[in-house]
Structures are given as structure tokens and as C-alpha cells.
Amino acid sequence: MAKFKDIQLLRTTYLRGPSVWTYRPVLEVWLDLGELEDHPSNKIPGFNARLTSWLPDLVEHHCGVGERGGFIQRLEGGTWMGHVLEHVIIELLNLAGMPAEFGQTREISQRGVYRMVFRCPEEAVARVALEHGHRLIMAAINDEPFDLRPAIQAIKTAINDRYLGPSTGCIVDAASERRIPHIRLNDGNLVQLGYGAAQRRIWTAESDQTSAIAEGIAQDKDFTKRLLTACGVPVPEGQVVDSPEEAWDVAQDIGFPVTVKPSDGNHARGVTLELSREADIKAAFALAQPEGSDVIVEKFIDGIEHRLLVVGGKVAAATKGETVSVHGNGRSTLRELVDVLNQDPRRGPEQEYPLDWINLEAGAVKLELNRQQVSPDSVIPQGQSVLLQRNGNMAIDCTDDVHPDVAYYASLAAKIVGLDIAGMDMILKDVSKPMKEQGGAILEVNAGPGLLMHLKPTSGAPRPVGMAIVDHLFARTEEDTGAGRIPLVGIVGTRENGFISRLVGWLLQLSGKLTGVACSEGMFLANRQTQKINTANWAGAHRLLTNRLAEAAVIETTARSILDEGLAYDRCLVGVVTDMDGYESLADHDVLDQERMTRVLRTQIDVVLDEGAGVLNADIAQVADLARLCDGEVLFYSTSADNPLIAEHCSKPEGRAVFVRKQQVVLATGGNERVLGTLDALSLPGGRRPDTPALLAAIATAWSMDIAPDLIAAGIKTFEYTATAA
Known part of the structure; x- marks a missing residue:
């Protein structure tokens, strides 16, 4: 059959925050189906069979039908290729190990052109998934071969390159569960939890409370041992050595067997256990030396390795280790036996696997084999x-078995070193018994401990270690709302919004909060201009929200910014919509009328917190209608007390509104009214009267945040405002 031309990808836009589609990041793709507009899925011979043979799990997609097999029903009934591509990409992401569910496809006013979106937290991953999804669907359409495995591997590679590591990821997930926002600060694992002055920062399992001094102490294993010993914490006897010969001498003094390890290594690298022979001890020195500054020889303590995670002075999780062995069958070489062992699904090279592959070329493994006089090519007799490996395999959960005495020493050691989050390596015969009576000891105190062993233990229950760290950083309250948040005002529209933003920022500043403003007139902090460029966009808001000085934030945005970038914040305390003007300039986004403009600007009200408020212009019907979408309180403002919407709203006992009656600005709550002052009296310094709707919007916004009316009136009269062209 004749080949169809490729679906054209006209443009792709990554929306990094809440948008017209959803609260979370999505990739928006404009598609031109071309001649395929006349060929839905049921009109191309063999298409559905080819597609479902490659992606059989498409049967799990509910689609609009709302039940398993829903998308298959749509395929068989005939659906357009933009919709099919959406589901293909979602399924590829699922197969690559990234659960994905959300997607939408909508035709625009131009025939055959669609906007297709799918949710993905990382732009680079989304673009790779789009590339391979596009190739797959065209192969299915044109009956061409397609190899699924490299496509999935390419997406997996992008995920491994771009996604947060498992330790950081579990903390971010826990923060999201508590509705604490996060901002990724670099391409690695440095993440900000919360906004402005309420933020905390994490880097894997380290926090901004993790002392650099404490981390330095923890890296020096010998010094750590001396500190712990001075405070009565049991540790193995040991000494720093400078040469293989000195290592042998010290081992003889301490008594056999001994352990040789680097003084500041991590993750059990360069550690060799239970040594008694001179050749082994000297070889172990050579293994340990490249991994740290110094080498320690210490008394080997018989028992099982344990790792206890201490967070905020409390044990949050515990695992124990096991040695790794293979058993001969009389036919297979050691290398062949290890190849089978490495097929264990719990083992792999990436961070998502709780256990590493066994590498026969690793120095520690070689040393173990030499001690047993076997090589990788040895055929291991039946039963031998x-x-x-003797260490580094701590992945068996034992949290529920930890004796209070063991927990006490683990917590004490973390406090002595000074770490708020610590991984405690301990040798114990039985974690359920007191530490000293069984001759247990603390081997190491680790800063930035890995959390994967607690998230994916090889046996036992996973532990909520991410939540333990989040609760340590953000104490829970009775209502448990507002953690990591500062008062944040979002303002969208076109009418004097720069002025509104700056006046609200000034009133918040007077109320006692150091306030940042990102608006079309620049960036301001404590009413002092810090940038003269237009910051009413994602980048400007992002800079403000990462500023640790900001105790409150006022952020102006535009309809175009929402369409091009999405909002820079997940939720706001107050959302303000002033007007619906400007849709005429948004034809490139297929916004051609007021109705479509409403779908864009509703985003600002969609993100208002339950405990927050929407401030809406009651003089514009399309703006006022957004009240039904607000999760929080609604405050209307109007230039006329006779506005019927104001009367209806204030007929409710708690309905609040700001309006003008006979040149007086009135604050009304139900039937109670308070005159703030006349429009003339509420002038700026020098007697300048601001635009009335803009003034009312600012007053309503400040009042929604419980700023006292007297302070609002005084603040207006002292607001030194000069319009700044950004």
C-alpha cells in the first residue's frame, strides 16, 4: 500500500508548572496529521493489530470509556492518530519504568492540527519518549518493522540521566504527599523544598541542617572513633597505618582477625574483613589506600553488619546484611555461577536496584577468591x-526488631558527630538484644546515607524514610497545612497589574513580612528594585521563590506566560484576576475568543489553596464567573455598590467585597460595612489618585490576607510609586 507521510510535529513546548491542561508539568505538542486526518485507526488495514502486538498493555488504558480496555474500544471504533500517539507515548513511559497516566489531545480551529499533551516530570525524558513514540506510530501506520527494545532502553537511559536519584526522589515524593512544593535547583540532586524564607534544601539524604563540620568528622573514620570512645560508645580497637608493613605490625599488636579499610571511604568500598594472614593484610592495604586519605587496621568483630538510619535523633529504619556466596554444581565455572547470580532482578548497575552486580574483577572480590584459592575459571565442586562478598549487602529490613539500647547508641553516635541525618554501620549478633552485652560496636557514622536499602529491602517491609526526613525538616502541626509555604499572591490580567503587584507588596511589607515582587515593572525586594527587566514570567517568579529572604511573594503573570511556560508555583494563597483582555494577540495559541481566554486565566484561580482566596473583578462577567472554580474564599471588587453580583455575594454572612459608594471605598462582610476612606483620601503621596479598579483590587487582596484596614489605608497614602518601564 502507499505510504503515509509522517505526522508533522509543528512545535513542542514544555510547560513546567500548572497550565490550561493540568497542575503538573507536561509536554505540549502541536501535530499536523495531514492526510491521516481522513484515516482514523479503523481505516488503516492491520494498524490496530500491529500496534497492540507491540504494546499489548494498551489494554490497560481506560481512556474516556472509564474501564479496562477502553482505549482498545476507541481504536476499534476509530480514533485519530494524535490521540493514538498520546497513548503510545504514555505506554512507552510505563514500559521504561516511569508510571504515566495523564494525556489529552484536542483539535484546534485548523483542520487536521491537534494539541497533544502528556505528563512527564523531566523535559529531556519527555522529548525522547515523543521521538520514539512518533517513530513507532508511523511504523505501525505504514506496516514497517519496529524494534521496541532499543526505544524503551533509550527512554530508560534518559530517565537514569535526568531523574532524581532514589534517595532524593523519595524525600521529594514525601514532601508532595504533605503538599510541600519543591524546586530542582540543578541537574543533580540539589532540591529546594518549600518557597522563599520557608524553604529547606536537600542533597540526596543531606539537608541544610547537615553541618559541614559534622560531615568532615564523619569522613575521618579514625577521628570519629576517638570521639565516640570518649563518650562511651563501643567501637572496635584500631589504628591508622601508613604502609603495608605497618598494617601487618598493627594487626599483630591488636590481635587477629582484623579489618582493613580506608579512613574516609564510603559504601563499603575498599573494606576487607576477617584477615589473619600477612599477605592478605598487605593486599587489603593496597585495596583500601586508593579509597581514602588514610588506611585503618582495626579489630574484627564477629557478627552481622547492620545499617541504622538516624533522622533527627531517632532511628527511622534498620537493615541487616548477608554475605554473598555461590554453590558449586561440579560442572559450572565460578564465572558462570556468578553470571546466574547477577540475573537476580534485585541486582543491577543503576541506583534503582538494591543490590549491585557481583564484579569478579573488583579488588575485594579478587582478594576473597585468593584467600579461598579459586579463580573465576575454576569449576566449583558439587556442594562447595x-x-x-562479606559486606555491603545490607538489604534485609529489621526495623521492628531494634532493641532500645541499640537505638540509643545509634542516636547518641549521630549526636556526638553532629549529624541530623546519619547512616550508622554497626556489628551485632542480634539487633533485638542490648548492644554491649553481645559485644556489638559502631563501625562507621556516615553522612548522606543511601536510602534505597530501606525503600527496596530484599526482604521485609519498605520503610517511609523519605517522610521521616520531611517531618524532621518541617514539623507537623495540628492542621498540617502551609508547611514550606509563604504567603504567595498570583496576579493575572492586563490592567495596571504592575501597580497592583507593587502596592500589594508594599502593604505586605508594612504588615511585617519581607516581601518580594516579580512583575512587569521589574523585581522588587522590600520595595527596593533589584532588577529592571520584566519579571512577569516563569523565570522571574522562579528567581523570587528561590530567594531565602522572601517571607511573602507577589507574582504577576500573563496569559502568554501561562500558555508558553505554565505557572512557576504549584499553589498560591491568593489568586487575582483583573480582566480578560488581550486574547487578540494569542492567535498563535489558538485563543480566538473570550471563551478560550477564560480557559487560560482560570489557571490562576485553579491553583488557589483551600485556605486561600480568589480576588475577582465583579464588573467583568467572565472574570466574576471564575468564582465557581475557586477552592478558597472569594472576594469581589467593583467600582459600583449597585453591582447586583456584589449585593448577592454580600447577602451571605461571610461574603466579602470591596466597592465604591458615593466616592467612598467600602469593605463589606455580609451586612457589615466599613468605610476605608474616600477615593481622594486614598491617594498616593502628592495627591495622585491611582486607577480605581486597580486600587480596589489591591485593597481586596490585602484584606483577603487579613491585613488590617487601618494599615491598608495608611499604606496607600505612603506608597511612593513611580511607574517603571521594564
Whole structure:
């Protein structure tokens, strides 16, 4: 059959925050189906069969039908290729290990052109998924071969390159569960939890409370041991050595067997256990030396390795280790036996796997094999065991078994070193018994401990260690709302919004909060201009929200910014919509009338917190109608007390509104009214009268945040405002 031309990808836009589609980041793709507009899925011979043979799990997609197999029904009944591409990409992401569900496809006013979106937290991953989804659907349409495996591997590679590591990811997920926002600050694992002055920062399992001094102490294993010993914490006897010969001498003094390890290594690298022979001890020195500044020889303590995670002075999780061995069958070489062992689904090279592959070329493994006089090519006799690793395999959960005495020493050691989050390596025969009576000891105190062993133990229950860290950083309250948040005002529209933003910022500043403003007139902090460029966009808001000085934020945005970038914040305390003007300039986004403009600007009200408020212009019907979408309180403002919407709203006991009656600005709550002052009296310094609707919007916004009316009136009269062209 004749080949169809490729679906054209006209443009792709990554929306990094709440948008017209959803609260979360999405990739928006404009598609031109071309001749495929006349060929839905049921009109191309063999298309559905080819597609479902490659992606059989499409049957799990409910689609608009709302039940398993819903998308298949749509395929068989005939659906357009933009919609099919959406589901293909979502399924590829699922197969690559990134759960994905949300997607939408909508035709625009131009025939055959669609806007298709799908949710993905990382732009680079989304673009790779789009590329391979596009190739797959065209292969299915034109009956061409397609190899699914490299496509999935390419997406997996992008995920591994771009996504947060498992330790950071579990903390961010826990923060999201508590509705604490986050901002990724670099391409690695440095993440800000919360906004402005309420923020905390994490880097994997380290926080901004993790002392650099404490981390330095923890890296020096010998100094750590001396501190712990001075405070009565049991540790193995040991000494720093400078040469293989000195290592052997110290081992003889301490008594066999001994452990040789680097003084400041991590993740059990360069650690060799239970050594007694001179050759092994000297070889272990050579293994340990490249991994740290110094080498320590210490008394080997018999028992099982344990890792206890201490967060905020409390044990949050515990795992114990196991040695790794293979058992001979009389036919297979050691290398072949290890190849089978490495097929264990719990083992892999990426961070998502709780256990590493066994590498026969690793120095520690080689040393173990030399001690047993076997090589990788040795055929292991039936029934004989070969020990491969003695340490570094702590992945068996034992949290519920930890004895209070063991927990006490783990917490004490973390406090002595000074770490708020610490991984405690301990040797114990039985974690359920007191520490000293069984001869247990603390081997190491680790800063920035890995959390994967607690999230994906090889046996036992996963532990909510991410939530333990979040609760440590953000104490819970009775209502548990507002953690990590500052008062944030979002303002959208076109009418004097720069002035509104700056006046609201000034009133918040007077109320006692150091306030940042990002608006079309620049960036301001404590009413002092810090940038003269237009910051009514994602980048400007982002800069403000990462500023640790900002105790409150006022952020102006525009309809175009929402369409091009999305909002820079997930939720706001107050959302303000002043007007619906400007749709005429948005034809490139297919916004051609007031109705479509409403769908754009509703985004500002959609993100208002339950405990917040929407401030709406009651003189514009399309703006006032957004009240039904607001999760929080609604305050209307109007230039006329005779506005019927104001009367209806104030007929409710708690309905609040700001309006003008006979040149007086009135604040009304139900039937109670308070005159703030006349329009003349509420002038700026020098007697300048601001635009009345803009003044009312600012007053209503300040009042919604419980700023006292007297302070509002005084603030207006002292607001030194000069319009600044950004």
C-alpha cells in the first residue's frame, strides 16, 4: 500500500508548572496529521493489530470509556492518530519504568492540527519518549518493522540521566504527599523544598541542617572513633597505618582477625574483613589506600553488619546484611555461577536496584577468591561454597526488631558527630538484644546515607524514610497545612497589574513580612528594585521563590506566560484576576475568543489553596464567573455598590467585597460595612489618585490576607510609586 507521510510535529513546548491542561508539568505538542486526518485507526488495514502486538498493555488504558480496555474500544471504533500517539507515548513511559497516566489531545480551529499533551516530570525524558513514540506510530501506520527494545532502553537511559536519584526522589515524593512544593535547583540532586524564607534544601539524604563540620568528622573514620570512645560508645580497637608493613605490625599488636579499610571511604568500598594472614593484610592495604586519605587496621568483630538510619535523633529504619556466596554444581565455572547470580532482578548497575552486580574483577572480590584459592575459571565442586562478598549487602529490613539500647547508641553516635541525618554501620549478633552485652560496636557514622536499602529491602517491609526526613525538616502541626509555604499572591490580567503587584507588596511589607515582587515593572525586594527587566514570567517568579529572604511573594503573570511556560508555583494563597483582555494577540495559541481566554486565566484561580482566596473583578462577567472554580474564599471588587453580583455575594454572612459608594471605598462582610476612606483620601503621596479598579483590587487582596484596614489605608497614602518601564 502507499505510504503515509509522517505526522508533522509543528512545535513542542514544555510547560513546567500548572497550565490550561493540568497542575503538573507536561509536554505540549502541536501535530499536523495531514492526510491521516481522513484515516482514523479503523481505516488503516492491520494498524490496530500491529500496534497492540507491540504494546499489548494498551489494554490497560481506560481512556474516556472509564474501564479496562477502553482505549482498545476507541481504536476499534476509530480514533485519530494524535490521540493514538498520546497513548503510545504514555505506554512507552510505563514500559521504561516511569508510571504515566495523564494525556489529552484536542483539535484546534485548523483542520487536521491537534494539541497533544502528556505528563512527564523531566523535559529531556519527555522529548525522547515523543521521538520514539512518533517513530513507532508511523511504523505501525505504514506496516514497517519496529524494534521496541532499543526505544524503551533509550527512554530508560534518559530517565537514569535526568531523574532524581532514589534517595532524593523519595524525600521529594514525601514532601508532595504533605503538599510541600519543591524546586530542582540543578541537574543533580540539589532540591529546594518549600518557597522563599520557608524553604529547606536537600542533597540526596543531606539537608541544610547537615553541618559541614559534622560531615568532615564523619569522613575521618579514625577521628570519629576517638570521639565516640570518649563518650562511651563501643567501637572496635584500631589504628591508622601508613604502609603495608605497618598494617601487618598493627594487626599483630591488636590481635587477629582484623579489618582493613580506608579512613574516609564510603559504601563499603575498599573494606576487607576477617584477615589473619600477612599477605592478605598487605593486599587489603593496597585495596583500601586508593579509597581514602588514610588506611585503618582495626579489630574484627564477629557478627552481622547492620545499617541504622538516624533522622533527627531517632532511628527511622534498620537493615541487616548477608554475605554473598555461590554453590558449586561440579560442572559450572565460578564465572558462570556468578553470571546466574547477577540475573537476580534485585541486582543491577543503576541506583534503582538494591543490590549491585557481583564484579569478579573488583579488588575485594579478587582478594576473597585468593584467600579461598579459586579463580573465576575454576569449576566449583558439587556442594562447595565460594564466598564472594562479606559486606555491603545490607538489604534485609529489621526495623521492628531494634532493641532500645541499640537505638540509643545509634542516636547518641549521630549526636556526638553532629549529624541530623546519619547512616550508622554497626556489628551485632542480634539487633533485638542490648548492644554491649553481645559485644556489638559502631563501625562507621556516615553522612548522606543511601536510602534505597530501606525503600527496596530484599526482604521485609519498605520503610517511609523519605517522610521521616520531611517531618524532621518541617514539623507537623495540628492542621498540617502551609508547611514550606509563604504567603504567595498570583496576579493575572492586563490592567495596571504592575501597580497592583507593587502596592500589594508594599502593604505586605508594612504588615511585617519581607516581601518580594516579580512583575512587569521589574523585581522588587522590600520595595527596593533589584532588577529592571520584566519579571512577569516563569523565570522571574522562579528567581523570587528561590530567594531565602522572601517571607511573602507577589507574582504577576500573563496569559502568554501561562500558555508558553505554565505557572512557576504549584499553589498560591491568593489568586487575582483583573480582566480578560488581550486574547487578540494569542492567535498563535489558538485563543480566538473570550471563551478560550477564560480557559487560560482560570489557571490562576485553579491553583488557589483551600485556605486561600480568589480576588475577582465583579464588573467583568467572565472574570466574576471564575468564582465557581475557586477552592478558597472569594472576594469581589467593583467600582459600583449597585453591582447586583456584589449585593448577592454580600447577602451571605461571610461574603466579602470591596466597592465604591458615593466616592467612598467600602469593605463589606455580609451586612457589615466599613468605610476605608474616600477615593481622594486614598491617594498616593502628592495627591495622585491611582486607577480605581486597580486600587480596589489591591485593597481586596490585602484584606483577603487579613491585613488590617487601618494599615491598608495608611499604606496607600505612603506608597511612593513611580511607574517603571521594564
